[in-house]
Amino acid sequence: MKSKKVANKYRELQQQICRQLETADGGTKFKSDFWKSDLGEGITMVLTGGDAIEKAAVNFSEVSGSVSQNMRKSLKVESGDSFFATGISSIIHPENPHVPITHMNVRYFQLDSEMAWFGGGIDLTPHYVDIEEASWFHEQLEKICSEFDSRYYQRFKKWADDYFYLPHRDETRGVGGIFFDHLVMQDDNHFESLFAFTKALAEAYPKNYIELLNKNKHRIYTKAEKDWQHLRRGRYVEFNLLYDRGTKFGLDSGGRTESIFLSMPPMASWEYQNQPEKGSKEYETLQLLKKEIDWINKGER
Amino acid sequence: MKSKKVANKYRELQQQICRQLETADGGTKFKSDFWKSDLGEGITMVLTGGDAIEKAAVNFSEVSGSVSQNMRKSLKVESGDSFFATGISSIIHPENPHVPITHMNVRYFQLDSEMAWFGGGIDLTPHYVDIEEASWFHEQLEKICSEFDSRYYQRFKKWADDYFYLPHRDETRGVGGIFFDHLVMQDDNHFESLFAFTKALAEAYPKNYIELLNKNKHRIYTKAEKDWQHLRRGRYVEFNLLYDRGTKFGLDSGGRTESIFLSMPPMASWEYQNQPEKGSKEYETLQLLKKEIDWINKGER
Numbered sequence: 001m002k003s004k005k006v007a008n009k010y011r012e013l014q015q016q017i018c019r020q021l022e023t024a025d026g027g028t029k030f031k032s033d034f035w036k037s038d039l040g041e042g043i044t045m046v047l048t049g050g051d052a053i054e055k056a057a058v059n060f061s062e063v064s065g066s067v068s069q070n071m072r073k074s075l076k077v078e079s080g081d082s083f084f085a086t087g088i089s090s091i092i093h094p095e096n097p098h099v100p101i102t103h104m105n106v107r108y109f110q111l112d113s114e115m116a117w118f119g120g121g122i123d124l125t126p127h128y129v130d131i132e133e134a135s136w137f138h139e140q141l142e143k144i145c146s147e148f149d150s151r152y153y154q155r156f157k158k159w160a161d162d163y164f165y166l167p168h169r170d171e172t173r174g175v176g177g178i179f180f181d182h183l184v185m186q187d188d189n190h191f192e193s194l195f196a197f198t199k200a201l202a203e204a205y206p207k208n209y210i211e212l213l214n215k216n217k218h219r220i221y222t223k224a225e226k227d228w229q230h231l232r233r234g235r236y237v238e239f240n241l242l243y244d245r246g247t248k249f250g251l252d253s254g255g256r257t258e259s260i261f262l263s264m265p266p267m268a269s270w271e272y273q274n275q276p277e278k279g280s281k282e283y284e285t286l287q288l289l290k291k292e293i294d295w296i297n298k299g300e301r
Numbered sequence: 302m303k304s305k306k307v308a309n310k311y312r313e314l315q316q317q318i319c320r321q322l323e324t325a326d327g328g329t330k331f332k333s334d335f336w337k338s339d340l341g342e343g344i345t346m347v348l349t350g351g352d353a354i355e356k357a358a359v360n361f362s363e364v365s366g367s368v369s370q371n372m373r374k375s376l377k378v379e380s381g382d383s384f385f386a387t388g389i390s391s392i393i394h395p396e397n398p399h400v401p402i403t404h405m406n407v408r409y410f411q412l413d414s415e416m417a418w419f420g421g422g423i424d425l426t427p428h429y430v431d432i433e434e435a436s437w438f439h440e441q442l443e444k445i446c447s448e449f450d451s452r453y454y455q456r457f458k459k460w461a462d463d464y465f466y467l468p469h470r471d472e473t474r475g476v477g478g479i480f481f482d483h484l485v486m487q488d489d490n491h492f493e494s495l496f497a498f499t500k501a502l503a504e505a506y507p508k509n510y511i512e513l514l515n516k517n518k519h520r521i522y523t524k525a526e527k528d529w530q531h532l533r534r535g536r537y538v539e540f541n542l543l544y545d546r547g548t549k550f551g552l553d554s555g556g557r558t559e560s561i562f563l564s565m566p567p568m569a570s571w572e573y574q575n576q577p578e579k580g581s582k583e584y585e586t587l588q589l590l591k592k593e594i595d596w597i598n599k600g601e602r
Contacts, residue, residue, distance in 0.1 A: 033574065046573045057573065168558045230568065237569075238562075241542035242552070251543070257469045261539075264571035267531065268538075271567070272347045272358065273334065273559050 002116070006108040006195060007062045007086040011043070013202040014060040014088050018045050020206040021058075021092070024213055025050040030058070037256055039063040044259055048266065052099070052217040057262040058090040067111070070252055080111030087120075088202060089246070091263040092209060097229035098216040100126035100133075100174065101236065103263065104205040105246070106198035118194045119181035122205055123160055124212075125174025125236060127229045128281055129288040131298055133212060134175040138295040140208050141178050148197045156180045161291040166239055171289040173239050228282055231274055233265035240264065303417065307409040307496060308363045308387040312344070314503040315361040315389050319346050321507040322359075322393070325514055326351035331359070338557055340364040345560055349567065353400070353518040358563040359391040368412070371553055381412030388421075389503060390547070392564040393510060398530035399517040401427035401434075402475065402537065404564065405506040406547070407499035419495045420482035423506055424461055425513075426475025426537060428530045429582055430589040432599055434513060435476040439596040441509045442479050449498045457481045462592040467540055472590040474540050529583055531570035538569050 018030045028050035034043050040063030047056045064084040067075075071083070087107030094101070106120035124137050138157070145152035156178035164173035185191040240247050240263055250260035276282035319331045329351035335344050341364030348357045365385040368376075372384070388408030395402070407421035425438050439458070446453035457479035465474035486492040541548050541564055551561035577583030 044573070048572075168552050168561075234565070237538060238542065241539065251469050258574050260469070261571060262573060264535070266572070267568065267570045269568045270562060270565035271349075272345070272563060 002191060003084045003086070003108070003110050009195075009199060010086055010088050010106065010108075010202070011060055011062075013199065014043065014045065014058050017058050017088070017090060017202065017206045018047075020210065021047065021053065021056055024206075024210040025053045025056075027051065028053070030056070035256065035259075037063070039065045042256075042259065044262065046262070050095070052095055052213055054093050054095045055266040056090070056092040058088065059259055059262055060086075060088050061259070062086040068253065071249075074249055074252070075109075077111065077115065080113040080115060082112045084110045089263075090205065093233065093265050094213065094217070096217050096219060097127045097221050097225045098219040099213055100124050101233075101265075102205075102209050102212075104202065106202050108195075108198070115184065116191070117182045117184040118198050119183065120198055120201060121156065121160060121177060121179035122201055122208075123164055123174060123177030123179065125232070126285070127225075127232045129175060129285045131288070131295075133215075134288075134295050135298055137175070137177070137208065137212070140204060142296060144197075144200050144204055145178065147200070148193060152180075152197075153178065158292075164239065165291065166235065166243065168242075169235065169238070171235065171286070172291055173236065173289075175288070175293070175295060227269070230267055230269035231271060233268035234270045236263075236265060237268050303492060304385045304387070304409070304411050310496075310500060311387055311389050311407065311409075311503070312361055312363075314500065315344065315346065315359050318359050318389070318391060318503065318507045319348075321511065322348065322354065322357055325507075325511040326354045326357075328352065329354070331357070336557065336560075338364070340366045343557075343560065345563065347563070351396070353396055353514055355394050355396045356567040357391070357393040359389065360560055360563055361387075361389050362560070363387040369554065372550075375550055375553070376410075378412065378416065381414040381416060383413045385411045390564075391506065394534065394566050395514065395518070397518050397520060398428045398522050398526045399520040400514050401425050402534075402566075403506075403510050403513075405503065407503050409496075409499070416485065417492070418483045418485045419499050420484065421499055421502060422457065422461060422478060422480035423502055423509075424465055424475060424478030424480065426533070427586070428526075428533045430476060430586045432589070432596075434516075435589075435596050436599055438476070438478070438509065438513070441505060443597060445498075445501050445505055446479065448501070449494060453481075453498075454479065459593075465540065466592065467536065467544065469543075470536065470539070472536065472587070473592055474537065474590075476589070476594070476596060528570070531568055532572060532575055534566035534569035535571045537564075537566060541565065 022029055028047055030045040030047045032043060032045050035041060042059060042061030045058045047053055066082050067080055089105040091103045102124050104122045108118055110116040122141060142153040160176040160179035161172060163179045164176055183194050185194055247260055323330055329348055331346040331348045333344060333346050336342060343360060343362030346359045348354055367383050368381055390406040392404045403425050405423045409419055411417040423442060443454040461477040461480035464480045465477055484495050486495055548561055
């Protein structure tokens with residue numbers, strides 16, 4: 001059965017991600033919370049107060065049930081009475097403001113009508129944008145994408161730009177990455193290819209992040225830089241509560257609140273009219289939180 | 302003109318509230334930010350880093366324009382091409398977790414079709430619910446209400462219970478207070494009475510809050526209590542971004558982002574599965590964040 005095969009692999013990948021992050025952090029362990037609900041079960045892994053990681057969450061779930069009216073509307077599907085869904089979602093909030101926040105999600109959704117699709121993505125939200133690093137991060141994603149379909153990177157990079165955007169701030173959430181949804185499988189070969197693509201992303205996620213973590217986790221930072229990190233996390237909260245479809249879908253469908261809010265930062269702040277001085281690092285970062293930046297070539301300039 | 306009369310009085314009340322809060326805080330002054338937009342103007346007053354007050358915001362605005370489709374839908378009105386709106390909204394986040402958060406809003410809305418109404422309310426969000434204090438707070442509101450209409454308190458108390466509610470947490474935002482909207486004026490006498498009601502609320506707001514502030518601002522608190530305050534502020538953020546109609550209306554109608562987000566706390570936090578120990582003060586508080594508590598009589602028991 002395809003559904004079990006995907007769920008089992010995702011379950012294994014969750015553990016693999018956690019082990020790699022623990023090693024990189026330096027000792028602090030994830031706490032594991034197994035939960036069951038009316039719809040299914042899941043394992044929530046949370047690491048807090050690590051040396052390098054302030055909070056990391058890796059959530060796995062495997063749920064099924066009947067398709068509600070709300071869900072039908074939200075998914076834009078007409079047929080299918082029952083569904084199966086499994087996925088991993090993860091977020092990492094680092095201690096050091098010079099290390100970026102990152103987020104990853106891979107998911108599989110199947111209807112009894114045989115229709116099935118994959119969705120997911122990886123994106124990066126630096127508190128301070130470093131062009132070289134953002135470029136390198138996009139290159140890694142481009143490499144993975146190109147192993148599966150030469151059009152993936154361009155298409156999914158744009159999708160991330162459009163999705164991770166806060167209209168009321170006219171800011172992107174970070175430097176983006178890739179985002180995709182409703183990649184409907186055409187046949188068994190196509191299923192295998194999409195499945196392998198999501199596996200490759202989940203495997204690359206800790207590996208690439210750990211590069212950025214190791215590079216920056218020992219950098220000295222000031223109180224002003226930590227304050228700025230808290231403000232940027234405030235924007236992250238705004239995005240997640242106002243625009244994130246996963247949050248909305250979760251709350252609308254009566255999902256498990258504690259899992260839905262896993263992505264929330266350990267500490268965030270807001271300040272009236274915070275306007276960084278022209279030319280400051282904070283100011284430069286704001287100039288780079290824009291859609292349609294060709295990160296790969298920007299880094300090579 | 303009614304609109305100018307209301308706006309001028311609200312403008313005056315804003316200053317009065319700020320002066321009283323400054324005196325109570327002990328020295329820190331509000332910073333005043335006058336702004337103009339396509340729709341009108343306003344004055345945003347913010348006090349941060351005071352001795353007793355971590356952040357207080359008092360916003361006044363006076364705007365007018367043509368009624369958009371979005372606005373028509375949101376306000377459920379059929380006639381009227383242009384509108385006028387003025388109001389004060391305020392929030393206070395105290396330094397000491399034993400002092401509650403409070404919020405107040407009064408507003409007047411008028412259409413060229415001559416239809417006009419008032420809305421507003423005052424509510425209290427303690428980090429630690431003190432039954433006597435919550436009861437006293439509701440008594441003060443009941444007294445003001447009863448000077449205008451004997452049915453107001455019961456009606457508006459229920460409205461606040463229903464409005465300041467987080468369904469995904471099955472928690473009220475705090476111990477409530479009063480909330481009302483669309484109190485449509487029937488004639489000139491009715492206008493004067495509703496106007497006087499909102500004035501009385503705006504006047505009582507700093508007075509009553511300062512009682513609670515003075516009573517508790519010197520209480521000793523622990524780091525654990527401050528951590529709890531940050532978590533409770535996280536819930537406040539959830540309410541404001543997920544459910545608050547003012548936030549939604551403001552963002553949908555392209556309002557001034559910095560003013561819409563004034564109510565956000567200076568610092569908030571989230572923690573996975575924070576479950577206070579049975580019998581702890583934190584646990585007792587959660588038991589009291591429920592609708593339909595008859596606060597006035599609960600305090601007298």
